[in-house]
Amino acid sequence: MPGLLALCALPLLFLAAGGPWTILPLGDSITAGSPDFVCYRGPLARRLAASGLRTRFVGSRHNAGEPEEMRHEGYGGKSVEFLAENIEWLYQANPADVILLHAGHNHFMEERPVPGIVSATESIIATARRINPRVIVLLAQVIPSGKLPKYAYIPELNRELARLAARLHTATQPVVLVDQASGFHFQTDTIEDLVHPNSAGAEKMAARWYDALLAALPATSR
Numbered sequence: 001m002p003g004l005l006a007l008c009a010l011p012l013l014f015l016a017a018g019g020p021w022t023i024l025p026l027g028d029s030i031t032a033g034s035p036d037f038v039c040y041r042g043p044l045a046r047r048l049a050a051s052g053l054r055t056r057f058v059g060s061r062h063n064a065g066e067p068e069e070m071r072h073e074g075y076g077g078k079s080v081e082f083l084a085e086n087i088e089w090l091y092q093a094n095p096a097d098v099i100l101l102h103a104g105h106n107h108f109m110e111e112r113p114v115p116g117i118v119s120a121t122e123s124i125i126a127t128a129r130r131i132n133p134r135v136i137v138l139l140a141q142v143i144p145s146g147k148l149p150k151y152a153y154i155p156e157l158n159r160e161l162a163r164l165a166a167r168l169h170t171a172t173q174p175v176v177l178v179d180q181a182s183g184f185h186f187q188t189d190t191i192e193d194l195v196h197p198n199s200a201g202a203e204k205m206a207a208r209w210y211d212a213l214l215a216a217l218p219a220t221s222r
Contacts, residue, residue: 044206183204
């Protein structure tokens with residue numbers, strides 16, 4: 001995966017002195033979670049806790065019934081353009097060390113949305129870097145969906161997100177592509193709507209984020 005090897009050489013300046021790594025989950029309903037489906041944040045938090053890696057989720061949003069430490073910036077039904085329009089204030093309030101960005105749903109194939117989604121994604125990263133020049137962005141290729149033709153654009157989007165990550169990544173300002181698409185099967189990994197993860201899908205997403213975080217964050221922070 002491009003960029004992961006370079007992350008091994010990152011200086012420890014990213015970690016706030018004496019504190020845990022702060023992680024901002026950013027996206028739409030797949031990040032926000034719901035009583036109707038399973039969100040990756042729960043299984044990811046359990047994996048991180050078991051690993052000994054010192055992390056803390058941050059964000060302005062908190063779901064009823066979830067532990068306080070499960071905060072996020074997930075917005076059900078909202079597009080990546082919405083996130084780009086609001087990233088200034090929400091990241092100013094929570095300038096996390098790491099952003100987990102999974103966004104690209106909530107469009108329609110007939111809109112030909114891919115250029116706009118990619119442009120908005122780049123805008124999010126640029127704004128985050130301006131606020132926190134040391135931010136690490138883990139950029140997801142989004143999970144596939146069986147809700148067609150609405151989400152028929154997702155394979156094209158994921159190819160373009162890979163190109164964007166390769167173009168924006170630097171050793172000091174990492175943008176790491178996280179492949180949430182391959183191995184995720186909407187037939188078995190989503191609920192009845194063929195969009196949102198079930199428990200198996202959430203575990204798959206958590207595993208991909210976890211592996212990327214382990215590669216991105218130095219062992220000395222454990």
